[in-house]
Amino acid sequence: xxxxxxxxxxxxxxxxxxxxxxxxxxxxxxxxxxxxxxxxxxxxxxxxxxxxxxxxxxxxxxxxxxxxxxxxxxxxxxxxxxxxxxxxxxxxxxxxxxxxxxxxxxxxxxxxxxxxxxxxxxxxxxxxxxxxxxxxxxxxxxxxxxxxxxxxxxxxxxxxxxxxxxxxxxxxxxxxxxxxxxxxxxxxxxxxxxxxxxxxxxxxxxxxxxxxxxxxxxxxxxxxxxxxxxxxxxxxxxxxxxxxxxxxxxxxxxxxxxxxxxxxxxxxxxxxxxxxxxxxxxxxxxx
Amino acid sequence: xxxxxxxxxxxxxxxxxxxxxxxxxxxxxxxxxxxxxxxxxxxxxxxxxxxxxxxxxxxxxxxxxxxxxxxxxxxxxxxxxxxxxxxxxxxxxxxxxxxxxxxxxxxxxxxxxxxxxxxxxxxxxxxxxxxxxxxxxxxxxxxxxxxxxxxxxxxxxxxxxxxxxxxxxxxxxxxxxxxxxxxxxxxxxxxxxxxxxxxxxxxxxxxxxxxxxxxxxxxxxxxxxxxxxxxxxxxxxxxxxxxxxxxxxxxxxxxxxxxx
Numbered sequence: 001x002x003x004x005x006x007x008x009x010x011x012x013x014x015x016x017x018x019x020x021x022x023x024x025x026x027x028x029x030x031x032x033x034x035x036x037x038x039x040x041x042x043x044x045x046x047x048x049x050x051x052x053x054x055x056x057x058x059x060x061x062x063x064x065x066x067x068x069x070x071x072x073x074x075x076x077x078x079x080x081x082x083x084x085x086x087x088x089x090x091x092x093x094x095x096x097x098x099x100x101x102x103x104x105x106x107x108x109x110x111x112x113x114x115x116x117x118x119x120x121x122x123x124x125x126x127x128x129x130x131x132x133x134x135x136x137x138x139x140x141x142x143x144x145x146x147x148x149x150x151x152x153x154x155x156x157x158x159x160x161x162x163x164x165x166x167x168x169x170x171x172x173x174x175x176x177x178x179x180x181x182x183x184x185x186x187x188x189x190x191x192x193x194x195x196x197x198x199x200x201x202x203x204x205x206x207x208x209x210x211x212x213x214x215x216x217x218x219x220x221x222x223x224x225x226x227x228x229x230x231x232x233x234x235x236x237x238x239x240x241x242x243x244x245x246x247x248x249x250x251x252x253x254x255x256x257x258x259x260x261x262x263x264x265x266x267x268x269x270x271x272x273x274x275x276x277x278x279x280x281x282x283x284x285x286x287x
Numbered sequence: 288x289x290x291x292x293x294x295x296x297x298x299x300x301x302x303x304x305x306x307x308x309x310x311x312x313x314x315x316x317x318x319x320x321x322x323x324x325x326x327x328x329x330x331x332x333x334x335x336x337x338x339x340x341x342x343x344x345x346x347x348x349x350x351x352x353x354x355x356x357x358x359x360x361x362x363x364x365x366x367x368x369x370x371x372x373x374x375x376x377x378x379x380x381x382x383x384x385x386x387x388x389x390x391x392x393x394x395x396x397x398x399x400x401x402x403x404x405x406x407x408x409x410x411x412x413x414x415x416x417x418x419x420x421x422x423x424x425x426x427x428x429x430x431x432x433x434x435x436x437x438x439x440x441x442x443x444x445x446x447x448x449x450x451x452x453x454x455x456x457x458x459x460x461x462x463x464x465x466x467x468x469x470x471x472x473x474x475x476x477x478x479x480x481x482x483x484x485x486x487x488x489x490x491x492x493x494x495x496x497x498x499x500x501x502x503x504x505x506x507x508x509x510x511x512x513x514x515x516x517x518x519x520x521x522x523x524x525x526x527x528x529x530x531x532x533x534x535x536x537x538x539x540x541x542x543x544x545x546x547x
Contacts (some may be wrong), residue, residue: 172391174352181377182404182407
C-alpha cells in the first residue's frame with residue numbers, strides 16, 4: 001500500500017518536474033526569439049542603407065539625404081564626456097560606501113536616494129539638466145550640459161555595480177594586506193580595486209549602454225545641431241536624437257533604419273570589447 | 288623548575304595585563320594576564336569560542352576592523368602599550384605579522400605576493416626585492432617548488448604551498464613576531480607536517496604565537512602553552528608541564544579529552 005503511494009508520489013513529482021522544465025524552456029525561447037526578431041528586423045532593414053557615404057558624410061536637408069558623420073561624432077562625444085565624469089565619481093562613491101562608511105545612517109539615506117535616482121524617468125533628468133546646466137549655469141545646449149546630465153543618470157548604475165563587486169572581495173584579502181602593515185588606502189588601491197576591475201567594467205558597460213541610447217534627456221540638454229561639434233561647449237545631436245527626429249518627422253525611413261542599425265552595432269561592439277578586456281583581466285580571483 | 292624557566296628566557300615580547308574585550312555587550316575576553324617570551328613558540332589552546340583567536344588578534348590590533356569591539360587593560364609590546372594613544376598601528380603590524388586560518392594569498396603572482404609588504408613600505412629596488420623573494424621562499428622551503436614559476440598566479444598553488452607562501456609574505460616584512468591563527472587547520476597532514484617542521488626553524492629568529500585546535504600540534508611544536516576557556520586563561524606554563532602535570536583540573540580534563 002505504502003509502496004503504491006510512494007510510486008504515485010514519485011510519478012507526480014516527475015511529471016511536475018517535467019512541466020516546470022518544459023515551461024521554463026518555452027519562456028527562455030520566447031525571450032531569445034524576441035531579442036533576435038528585434039535586432040534582426042532592424043539590421044535587415046538598416047544594413048542595406050549603411051554605406052561609406054552614410055558613415056562619412058554629414059547630413060543634408062535635415063537628414064533626408066547624406067550621412068550621419070557629425071551625429072556619430074556627437075554621440076561619441078556626449079557619451080564619452082558623461083562616462084568620463086561619472087566613472088571617477090561613481091567608483092569613489094562606491095568605495096566610500098563599502099570600505100569606509102559601512103552601514104552608517106547617512107549611507108543608508110544616500111543609498112536610498114541613489115536607488116530612487118536610478119528609477120527616475122529620463123525626461124525628468126533632461127528637464128533638470130535643461131534648467132540647471134543649460135539655463136542656470138549658462139552652459140547652453142552643449143556637449144558638456146548633456147554629458148553632465150548623462151553622468152547623473154549613469155551614476156546609480158555605476159555605483160551599484162562597483163559596490164556589488166567590492167562586496168565580493170573576501171575579507172581575508174583585506175586582513176592579509178592590513179596585517180602586513182598596509183594602510184586602508186593602500187589596501188583599497190593595491191588589492192581590492194584590482195580584484196574588482198571586471199565588476200567595475202560591467203558597471204561601465206551598463207552605464208554606456210544607458211547613456212548612448214538616451215534620447216529625452218539629451219534632446220533637452222545637447223540640442224539638435226547637425227554640425228560637427230568643435231568643442232564641448234558646442235551643441236550637437238546624438239544618434240538616438242537623430243533617430244527620433246527622423247522617425248517623428250517622417251523624414252526618411254531608410255535613414256531611420258540605417259541609424260538604428262548602426263546604433264545597435266555600436267552597442268554590440270562596445271559590449272564585445274568590454275567583455276574581451278574583462279576576460280583578459282581575468283575573472284575575479286582565479287587564473 | 289623555576290630556575291630553569293628563568294634561564295631559558297631571554298626576553299619578554301608581550302606583557303598582557305587585565306585584558307578585557309567586548310563585542311558590543313558580550314564579553315569575549317576576561318581579565319587576561321599573560322607573558323609572551325621572545326624567540327619561543329607559545330601555543331594557545333582551548334575549545335571553540337573560548338576566545339583564543341580573539342586574543343591573538345588583539346596582539347596586532349586586527350580586532351580594530353570589527354565594529355563594536357571595545358578593549359580595556361594593557362598590552363605591552365617591547366615595553367610600549369599598543370593600545371596607548373598615538374601608538375603607530377602600521378609600525379606594530381610591520382613588527383607583528385600574521386598568518387591566517389585559511390591561506391589568503393592575493394590574486395597576484397607568487398612574486399607579487401611576497402614583495403607586497405616590502406613594496407608598500409617603500410622598497411623599490413628590483414634586485415633587493417628579488418633577493419627578498421628568494422630569501423623568504425627559501426626560509427619557508429618553497430623556493431625549490433616555485434622558483435620556475437614565480438610570475439605565475441599564486442592561486443594556482445596547492446593549499447599547503449599557499450600557506451607557506453603566506454608565511455613567506457609575512458616574513459618579507461621582517462617581523463619580530465608571527466601570529467598564527469590555526470595555520471594548518473585547512474591543510475592535509477603532509478602539508479601540516481611541513482609547516483610544523485618550519486615552525487621550529489622559524490622560532491630561532493622569530494617569536495611565534497600559534498592558536499591551534501590540535502592538541503598534539505601544541506605538544507609537538509610549542510615551548511609554552513596557554514589554556515583558554517570561556518574567555519579566561521585557565522593556565523599558562525611550559526608545554527611539558529601543561530601536558531604532563533597541569534595545575535588546574537580543567538586543563539587536565541581538556542587535555543585528556545574529557546571535553547572540548
